[in-house]
Amino acid sequence: MSDIDIEKRLTAYFDELRSTEISPSRVDETIDLFTAAMPDAGPPAPQRLWTAVPALWKSLGLRGLLFGVWDCAFLAVLAAALVWSSAAMLVRQQGHYVCTALFVTAPALWAALHGLTTWKERMTGVWELFMTARVTLRQLSALRMLLFGAVSVAMSVALSCAARLLAGEEVSLLRLCGVSFASLFLFAAASLLAEEFIRPPLGCLAVPAVWLALGAALLWLGPGAERFFAGLPEAVLCLIAVIAAGIYLALLKRRCFIGKEGVAAYAVG
Amino acid sequence: MLSVENVTKKYGSFTALEDISLTFERGVYGLLAPNGAGKTTLIKMLVTLLFPTGGVIRWDGRDILSMGGDWRGMVGYLPQQFGYYKSCSPRSFMAYMAALQCMDRKTARPRIDQLLDLVGLSDVRDRKMRAFSGGMLQRVGIAQAMLTDPAVLILDEPTAGLDPKERVRFRNLIHSLASDRIVILSTHIVSDIETIADRIVLLRDHKLYACDSPASICRQLAGKIYAVPAGTSLGPGDLPLSEYQGEAGAMVRVFSEAPPAGAAAVTPGLEDAFLYIYRDGQT
16 A cells, blocks of 8 residues: 555545544554554654765765856955965964964855855856755755865864964964864854844845954954963863864754755745 | 645735645646736745645645655746856756756766757757847756656746747747646746646635636636727726727727627637736736
8 A cells, every 4th residue: 555545545534533433443444554554654764964965975076066156166265365364464463363363264265165155146046946956955055065164174274284383383283273163163053053044145144244243353352362262271172163063064964954945036025 | 646735825924825725737737817916936835945834735645845855856947037157058057957956967968968959959058158048048947947857847937038939939848848747837928828728727816716727717708808999988897908909990808798889799818817807906
């Protein structure tokens, strides 16, 4: 018996049940129907990010993942390079800004990649079409964000090494990596949260705007902010980074598997 | 079989669609209503871009929202504003869409060429789309919607912005694709569907007004549509529908329960029905 047949019989049965009294034979029939349905239906398969990602990667590959947005990737790399070189100049001039500069600028590449690709998809109008494909735009963007996250982590390690050299090797590499990872994943997780619960375009702009304000405030505080980062135990920084990375991955999983309404423009209202 | 069961869609306190029940089987369905009546909302619910506030949409008894990717793989969709990358060729864009539809490359490649040939774009399949006309882009749109050989093809105002020649070509194309699938075509242009739709779905006041064949809808007005010369004074119950140029000069098609003086009875068309149903600016 197919699922549909069972569902139809159950619907008809319950419709009839509402208008008649319950008899023992009917209860037996119900049990039979449910028993027949159980082996086919079974519990829903668990949804796991690490099993979905390889399948998506196999279907799309790197070319498919960045199809149509290579120009955005190029611009994002340029923008991040500009931000980091400015930060390096600041650190060179004012040596005590190293942790602050790293914290403020670590998410630059991730933010630029995510922001520019999202912006292009909205401007061209392709995203509504992509939402209706088997691999939805939410899944595609989740996979892209994993890639952006991985590239940004690699860049954060490189930046931390560069920052250590700039600071004359006074600060430990672990501290610098902790600061940059914590900053990157806090920014990325906050961005995903905002996009999930605040309507666009505010949802896309809220976190970058807050981050810019926070960055300006930290730089204004100057040595005070640097003392704060220097005073935090390395273990705490690493723990913040790990927790933020965990939240980031959990939000990516949510993006991958939980369906959400999404249209370019509502027809009415 | 696709069934829409008591579907309601609300945006806050505004009800865009209320208690819509429809059944779609093989053939062309014309979703005809003025702008703002809820056509696009219904279409977007059918492609799961929007979720119903109440009711359910089922494919062969299964809720399409719970079918997820399986449903999306069965539906071809051409949005009102077809989004594309200007620097891409139709072939590369469709190859990308095929990847998003999880088609393997060996299957996708000949299918893409076949579809581009079907829509008359095989000569420009490797040319960048930035130079394409509106009609050519719509044809790319319909080709990408047909990639998976979908059981349901949904087209939202596909002829908007097309010139008359392109519209006729597009109509013929839709008709040829509808032999073995459900085609749902939303429009507010009567002539787009008058000749090709098996059934017309009419929405009024955000509710289902009718779902019937064009002939049956027109039959409701049989004996009530008249042509009178323009400038003829009409009775209080007479409703002027549209003007046209007849052999004797400007004429007006009028809805009237009784023939006005000097009027000639004419066969009601779908446009008459549309204008009558949506009189007084009703949506």
